[in-house]
Amino acid sequence: MKILLKAFLLTAPINFVYAAEGQKSAGLPQMDIATFPSQLFWLVITFSLLYLFMWKFVIPRLGATIEERRDKISNDINDADNLNTEATDILKKYDEQMASASQESNEIITNSKKAMLDHLETLKKENEEKVNSLISESQAKIKAQEEKSKIEIRNATLDTVKAIVSRYIENIPSDEEINKKLN
Amino acid sequence: MAADNPIDPIHQFEISKIADIRLGGIDISFTNSSLFMVFALAATMALFVIGLSKKSIIPNRMQMLSELSYNFIANMLRDQVGDQGRAYFPFIFSLFMFIFFCNFIGLIPYTFTVTSHLIVTFAFAGLIFIAVTIIGFVKNGLGYLRIFYPSGIPIFLAPLIVPIEIISYLSKPISLSVRLCANMLAGHSILKIFAGFIVMLGFLGFAPLVFLVVLYALETLIAALQAYIFTILTCIYLNDALHPDH
Numbered sequence: 527m528k529i530l531l532k533a534f535l536l537t538a539p540i541n542f543v544y545a546a547e548g549q550k551s552a553g554l555p556q557m558d559i560a561t562f563p564s565q566l567f568w569l570v571i572t573f574s575l576l577y578l579f580m581w582k583f584v585i586p587r588l589g590a591t592i593e594e595r596r597d598k599i600s601n602d603i604n605d606a607d608n609l610n611t612e613a614t615d616i617l618k619k620y621d622e623q624m625a626s627a628s629q630e631s632n633e634i635i636t637n638s639k640k641a642m643l644d645h646l647e648t649l650k651k652e653n654e655e656k657v658n659s660l661i662s663e664s665q666a667k668i669k670a671q672e673e674k675s676k677i678e679i680r681n682a683t684l685d686t687v688k689a690i691v692s693r694y695i696e697n698i699p700s701d702e703e704i705n706k707k708l709n
Numbered sequence: 710m711a712a713d714n715p716i717d718p719i720h721q722f723e724i725s726k727i728a729d730i731r732l733g734g735i736d737i738s739f740t741n742s743s744l745f746m747v748f749a750l751a752a753t754m755a756l757f758v759i760g761l762s763k764k765s766i767i768p769n770r771m772q773m774l775s776e777l778s779y780n781f782i783a784n785m786l787r788d789q790v791g792d793q794g795r796a797y798f799p800f801i802f803s804l805f806m807f808i809f810f811c812n813f814i815g816l817i818p819y820t821f822t823v824t825s826h827l828i829v830t831f832a833f834a835g836l837i838f839i840a841v842t843i844i845g846f847v848k849n850g851l852g853y854l855r856i857f858y859p860s861g862i863p864i865f866l867a868p869l870i871v872p873i874e875i876i877s878y879l880s881k882p883i884s885l886s887v888r889l890c891a892n893m894l895a896g897h898s899i900l901k902i903f904a905g906f907i908v909m910l911g912f913l914g915f916a917p918l919v920f921l922v923v924l925y926a927l928e929t930l931i932a933a934l935q936a937y938i939f940t941i942l943t944c945i946y947l948n949d950a951l952h953p954d955h
Contacts, residue, residue, distance in 0.1 A: 554719065554722070555719065555722040555723045555724055555826075556722060556825070556826050556827050556828070556890070556894070558724070560736065561724045561740065561742070561826075561828075562828045563735045563736055563737055564724075564730075564736055564737045564738050564739075564740055564742070564743065565724070565740070565742050565743070565826060565828050565829055565832075566828065566832055567732075567737040568737070568739065568740075568742065568743035568746050568747075569746060569823075569829055569832055572743075572746040572747055572749070572750045572807075573746075573750075573803065573807060575750055576749075576750050576753055576754075576803045576806070576807055577799060577800065577803045579750075579753070579754055579757070579803075580753075580757075580799050580802050580803045580806070581799035581803075583757070583761075584757045584761065584775070584779075584802075585779075585798065585799055585802065587761050587764065588757075588761065588775060588776060588779045589779075590764075591761075591764045591765075591768075591772075591776070592776060592779070592780070594766065595766050598766055
């Protein structure tokens with residue numbers, strides 16, 4: 527700052543002198559009325575050209591481009607919104623279908639379980655009946671065999687007794703007598 | 710001639726003839742000032758011609774720049790004036806671009822700053838003042854005179870308020886033009902003076918050089934800011950003309 531101040535003090539008077547010498551009688555160039563018509567004339571020409579250029583060329587084209595972009599963006603946003611709604615609908619439908627499908631499959635599972643159990647039950651019953659009938663049949667067979675054996679044994683006994691008795695005595699006892707004795 | 714002195718800060722504002730043209734005794738020579746007006750015009754045209762050469766949905770840099778300036782001014786006009794301002798958009802947009810490029814081209818060393826001349830800024834401000842006044846009376850009739858007597862002011866204050874309002878209204882073009890011109894004039898003079906210090910101090914010149922760099926950044930800001938201020942004040946005046954009740 528000290529240097530700057532020194533520089534300013536050194537140069538200011540010189541500067542002032544030069545500036546004073548440089549000035550024309552009209553003072554600042556800004557105050558030279560002789561230049562005004564020329565400046566105004568060329569200002570009108572250049573600015574009018576610029577205005578025409580802006581008015582007829584730049585603004586319509588830029589405006590159209592910006593408008594077009596805005597439209598495109600809003601269209602794209604609309605499209606995206608529509609697609610989003612569509613996707614949401616599809617997702618909803620999918621969820622619904624999934625729910626109904628799972629319900630259906632649950633029903634199928636329950637039904638088939640039930641059917642299987644029923645089938646098992648009937649099979650069991652059938653088999654039980656079969657087994658029971660087989661058992662009773664076998665029991666009856668056994669009983670009949672027993673009876674038969676008993677009769678055979680009795681007959682054999684009778685025959686044996688008759689044979690033994692006939693050896694020793696002439697008189698052969700009747701079956702009833704032997705039966706009576708055996709009992 | 711002192712005008713040839715490298716550190717004369719006023720030299721840069723001098724107008725020199727390039728082609729001597731006279732029309733009915735009036736000197737309308739093509740000067741360095743005219744040349745830089747043409748440069749500003751050319752720069753604006755270049756920006757938009759290049760920017761609009763490929764109109765695409767996804768803009769490239771130049772298109773981005775032109776659309777940015779378009780939106781900047783369009784938003785400014787919409788915020789300040791509303792939808793009624795649309796008709797004046799070409800003028801406001803041209804005004805901003807012209808002043809902006811004049812200010813910026815003037816920052817390049819050895820160039821001329823068109824907007825540093827009061828007559829140029831006053832031509833704009835005067836045109837705006839006259840146009841705004843005509844628009845005000847056309848749109849509102851004599852009701853436009855209400856701007857000199859804001860609503861809600863007690864009647865006994867009217868003799869005081871109305872003259873103040875009239876003076877402030879009439880001083881609008883002066884303040885508008887002097888603000889821009891003085892900013893350019895002062896800024897460029899200071900830049901030139903400090904540039905002169907660098908030359909004069911020789912080895913010690915780095916100190917004003919650093920200062921000059923900072924100052925140059927500031928002047929760049931001011932160049933944009935003054936174009937913005939000039940444009941936004943035009944919008945505000947236009948809004949006053951269209952809605953004098955506010």
